[in-house]
Amino acid sequence: MQEPKNDPPSARTRTPRSNRERTEATRHALLEAARALFVSKGYGDTSTPEVSVAAGITRGALYHHFVGKRDLFRQVLQRESQSVREDIVAATPPDLSPQAALTVGAQAYLRAMTVPGRTRLLLIDGPAVLGLSDALAIDEAHAGDTLYEGLTAALGDAPDVDIAALAKLLSAAFDRAALEIDAGADAQRVREAMGWLIERVLVASGG
Numbered sequence: 001m002q003e004p005k006n007d008p009p010s011a012r013t014r015t016p017r018s019n020r021e022r023t024e025a026t027r028h029a030l031l032e033a034a035r036a037l038f039v040s041k042g043y044g045d046t047s048t049p050e051v052s053v054a055a056g057i058t059r060g061a062l063y064h065h066f067v068g069k070r071d072l073f074r075q076v077l078q079r080e081s082q083s084v085r086e087d088i089v090a091a092t093p094p095d096l097s098p099q100a101a102l103t104v105g106a107q108a109y110l111r112a113m114t115v116p117g118r119t120r121l122l123l124i125d126g127p128a129v130l131g132l133s134d135a136l137a138i139d140e141a142h143a144g145d146t147l148y149e150g151l152t153a154a155l156g157d158a159p160d161v162d163i164a165a166l167a168k169l170l171s172a173a174f175d176r177a178a179l180e181i182d183a184g185a186d187a188q189r190v191r192e193a194m195g196w197l198i199e200r201v202l203v204a205s206g207g
Contacts, residue, residue: 027065029055035076039117043073043129070129077126077135080118081142087112088146098153099202105150106174106198109143110191113178120182123175144171151201158205166201173197 033054037046048069052059066072091108092101113119126135136144148167155163177194181187 034072081138084112085142102150102154119178155205
């Protein structure tokens with residue numbers, strides 16, 4: 001009688017990946033490959049065949065998950081902006097006062113934007129490729145939303161202040177600060193200047 005095979009423990013316990021896991025793995029590989037190419041070559045000089053080759057995935061699979069290069073780029077930006085939001089949330093635990101959370105979150109944003117390629121993707125190529133309104137919408141749904149929430153909590157019922165308008169103006173200032181740092185400015189001085197600006201906003205509102 002033939003003896004039963006003694007498969008290695010890893011072979012006996014390994015389970016096949018579900019369709020959802022395979023789908024997520026494929027999307028992840030495509031987004032990672034696309035991000036690297038968009039950063040190194042720019043949107044205009046990156047092609048979907050290059051992305052497919054870099055990801056090790058067929059071009060047909062790419063178009064199964066994304067409508068085209070522009071949709072792929074949009075998804076890269078949304079994921080990048082979501083990562084910025086997650087970094088801000090992680091840096092501002094709930095036991096902080098609203099005023100401290102606003103100050104700490106502001107610095108967390110500037111740190112998050114130093115991830116290589118992030119400033120170019122979100123603040124330069126994003127508006128150029130998608131248009132300013134679409135790029136701003138992505139920001140307002142993620143990092144910009146944390147700024148609005150932080151201002152609302154920190155300022156409370158501050159008189160004569162439109163918090164939504166203030167959030168957009170401060171967001172523009174933070175974006176410019178991130179661009180300055182990315183261009184080689186003294187990061188510490190830029191962060192201190194933005195911290196000063198946030199303090200002035202809190203003082204002016206009585207916060």
